[in-house]
Amino acid sequence: MLKDYVSNQLNIELTPKQEALFEAYYNHLVKFNLHTNLTRIIDRNDADVKHFLDSMLLSKLLDMKHINSLCDMGAGAGFPSIPLLIIYPNLHVTIVESQIKRVNFLNELKVILKLNFEVVHERAEIYALKKQKSFDLVTARALGELRLILEYGIPMVKEKGYFIAPKGQKYQEEILDAENALKVLRSKVVKIDTFELINDAGFRANILIQKLHHVENFPRAYAVIIKNRL
Numbered sequence: 736m737l738k739d740y741v742s743n744q745l746n747i748e749l750t751p752k753q754e755a756l757f758e759a760y761y762n763h764l765v766k767f768n769l770h771t772n773l774t775r776i777i778d779r780n781d782a783d784v785k786h787f788l789d790s791m792l793l794s795k796l797l798d799m800k801h802i803n804s805l806c807d808m809g810a811g812a813g814f815p816s817i818p819l820l821i822i823y824p825n826l827h828v829t830i831v832e833s834q835i836k837r838v839n840f841l842n843e844l845k846v847i848l849k850l851n852f853e854v855v856h857e858r859a860e861i862y863a864l865k866k867q868k869s870f871d872l873v874t875a876r877a878l879g880e881l882r883l884i885l886e887y888g889i890p891m892v893k894e895k896g897y898f899i900a901p902k903g904q905k906y907q908e909e910i911l912d913a914e915n916a917l918k919v920l921r922s923k924v925v926k927i928d929t930f931e932l933i934n935d936a937g938f939r940a941n942i943l944i945q946k947l948h949h950v951e952n953f954p955r956a957y958a959v960i961i962k963n964r965l
Contacts, residue, residue, distance in 0.1 A: 737783040756821050771836045773812045784936045790815030796943040799823040806870040808859040809878035828852035831862045859887040860954040866891045874899040882913040886954045889920040892946040906940035916965035921948040
C-alpha cells in the first residue's frame with residue numbers, strides 16, 4: 736500500500752489526511768478516465784507506484800521544504816506536482832497544461848482535494864515568455880526530449896534555481912543531445928538519481944539541473960524550436 740511504499744522509500748509517514756487525499760485523487764482519476772482518457776494506469780497498486788510514488792521520489796533530489804514556487808509543465812493528470820503538494824503543502828504549485836480535457840480534470844481535482852494550486856490553460860513555450868525567472872523549481876514529466884523541455888522550462892527558473900527532468904533508460908543519450916541547450920541556457924546537470932521502481936515498475940533517472948545565469952530571448956517560437964532545436 737502507498738503508505739508503506741512512501742515510508743520505505745522516502746522515510747516519510749503519511750498522515751491520515753494525506754492518505755485520504757491520495758484515495759480521493761485515485762478515485763477521481765478512475766472516474767474521470769471512464770469517459771476521458773487520461774492514463775492507462777488505473778489499477779490501484781500500479782497507480783500508487785507509477786503515479787504517486789514515482790512523483791514523490793523527485794523529492795530525493797532537493798529538500799522540498801525549502802522550495803517555494805513550483806511550475807509543472809504538461810502535468811497531464813497532475814504528475815508529479817500534485818503528489819508532491821500533498822506531502823509538501825508549503826509548495827506554491829502552478830500547472831501549465833495545453834489540453835483542455837486535462838485542465839478540466841485538474842480543476843475538478845482542485846475542488847475535490849481542496850488544495851490550493853493554479854491551473855493555466857496554455858502552451859508551455861508561450862507561458863514561459865510571460866514568467867521569466869519566476870520559479871524556484873520547474874519540472875516536466877513525459878512532455879518531450881530533454882533539450883526541448885529545457886528551452887521551455889529553464890527561462891522560467893530563477894537564477895540558481897532548479898529544473899528536474901524525470902527520464903527513462905535513454906537518459907544518457909538525452910543528456911548528450913542536450914549539451915548545447917545546457918550551454919546556451921547557462922545551466923548544468925548537478926545530480927542524477929537512477930533507480931528501479933519497486934514491483935518491477937521500470938527504470939527511472941531523475942535529472943537535477945541548476946540554472947546559473949538568465950539568458951534573454953528564450954524560449955523561441957514553437958515553429959523555430961522544432962525546425963532548429965538547440
